[in-house]
Amino acid sequence: MRSIDLAKTPLRELNQGLHALKDGTNETEWEVLNPRGQHAIAAGVDAPVNVNIRGAVGYYCAGMNKQATVVVHGSSGPGTAENMMSGQVIVKGDASQYAGATGRGGMLVIEGNASSRCGISMKGIDIIVRGNIGHMSAFMAQTGNLVVLGDAGDALGDSIYEAKLYVRGSVKSLGADCIEKEMRPEHHEALSALLKKAGVDGVKTSEFKRYGSSRKLYNFNIDNADAY
Amino acid sequence: MTYHNPPTTPRKSATFDDYTLSEIRRAAQTGIYDIRGAGAKRKLPHFDDLLFLGASMSRYPLEGYRERCSTAVTLGTRYAKKPIELKTPITIAGMSFGALSGNAKEALGRGATLAGTSTTTGDGGMTPEERGHSEKLVYQYLPSRYGMNPDDLRRADAIELVVGQGAKPGGGGMLLGQKISDRVAEMRTLPKGIDQRSSCRHPDWTGPDDLEIKILELREITDWEKPIYIKVGGARPYYDVALAVKAGADVVVVDGMQGGTAATQEVFIEHVGQPTLACIRPAVQALQDLGMHRKVQLIVSGGIRNGADVAKALALGADAVAVGTAALVALGDNDPALEDEYRKLGTTAGAYDDWHEGRDPAGITTQNPELAQRLDPVRAGRRLANYLKVMTLELQTIARAAGHNHVHNLEPEDLCALTLEAAAMARVPLAGTSWIPGQGNF
């Protein structure tokens, strides 16, 4: 296992080392000590490796991640796993604003709460939050799934496109063009698979409500101008 | 009746002119604001209001064709391990695949490459054709992040973080349903045929302090190799440029209000932002005040049409320029040879600006395969290269006449202004006087 102590080693060296990894590398286990809120830790990794970060991280941890599994044993700052492509990012604590922003694939699991704008502009990522999420989450969400075991704040799914939102607790309010939708068998199935993949058990899919786009604002119509 | 005998000539209002009246009728009938392409059409103080003085007793000129006048420019020398080296300071501005056809994007890449300069992606991501045909490709990082991925980021030669655009500082991209073809929809991860309004703010940072961290992330992902540009619309050029430098930019792009767009509300194009001419000196001043002029390079765009415009922008302190609309015209946009077809669209060559509708008879601003295949990317690329080379020669002609062996040696002292407005904005004397309005006490 490679252990990098960020109290002694510059961030640049860590990230360069991670970027140098190729598919099929045997250096698959990495540990990062003393992250102390530094930004862009393990950003841009593209190899099937495990990175355990022991402590709290700053902005954009695991940004644009591909293939890797990155676990933050602490809380994470804004933009965690932004634009993630594949792989898995797990935050053991809470995540700040814009977690999983514009993510295109892979899975982001937040074991604590996520702040505002979680899943903003998401484009295919799956996000599972065990706690609550803040206001304006899934704003302009394009595709992918956002699963929330707790409550959602104001204006959930504002201007949403085709992303699917599943919330177990309450939703303070829905944003423009976002409506509650029926949970059909295929949605129970999909949600069940997501929960399983995220290692969540003991909750039933029937406890969730589904939200998505009413598709009324897809094409401009002056009579909808009040909706914005 | 008797009051008008003899009759007076029917007189139209300067305030309620024909265009204004037609716009009122259009709004009343459709209930939607006017959306169009291209830049501001109103008359604005511009480079035409400046003149070069040329060499005389106190300065000697350089011999055309014989004495060297270099046009080479290096962009991204501040932090990037691999700065961009260009043969000419005239670059191609970011225009999206989606707004433009695949053939048009390919032609831009071919033309830029032949002329030794860079071209730029746009809102909608990088296409393989474009990457393949562009020796130097700048990859835009936009609020929408359509198609954004780390592989293209690493394939790019530079990254341009777009904060704003001159045609619409504060506005996001627009691509109407007619142009959302299968391929465009897939690249943007959106349903086909919807009116797509991309966001006006970045999703994961808000102010210059966050931006600094965002740039750190992009540098880390690309191992500090790529120059990072920040593009701003001509809103508050002094502060915007100073903050871009603070945020860690290698290059700042300032796009004035004449800058073109693929689709924006007319009210936005014509009424928001400052003219290009008014943006350059404050931008340069910000760099000078920070000791960063020529260390962080400045690219100016918005209404650049010929070598004289380029020379004037450089003389005011820019390191390079970018062209959008003019490049499209070089490819064949608004060509009078297509007049019959423009007539059918209710317009005329030179006025066609419904670029958002996707019905471009020149095959440039369209996703319709039949129209798009009218544009031969090889021939159009050649035309663009010719145009870029002519502009470069014109630029050199002026620089030599002013006695400079590098186009970056052009300076404000080489210029005078024809109007008070231009003199104040460009901070050069009104012709025939030593008066620079706004400098000193009057």
Ligand SMILES: Cc1cc2nc3c(=O)[nH]c(=O)nc-3n(C[C@H](O)[C@H](O)[C@H](O)COP(=O)(O)O)c2cc1C
């Ligand atoms: C058809 C078209 C599409 C454009 N698309 C983008 C874009 O995707 N991103 C961007 O930053 N600017 C875009 N622009 C603006 C140009 O990058 C540039 O700022 C402008 O065209 C410069 O002014 P000019 O057209 O007068 O040369 C576009 C412009 C045009 C004409």
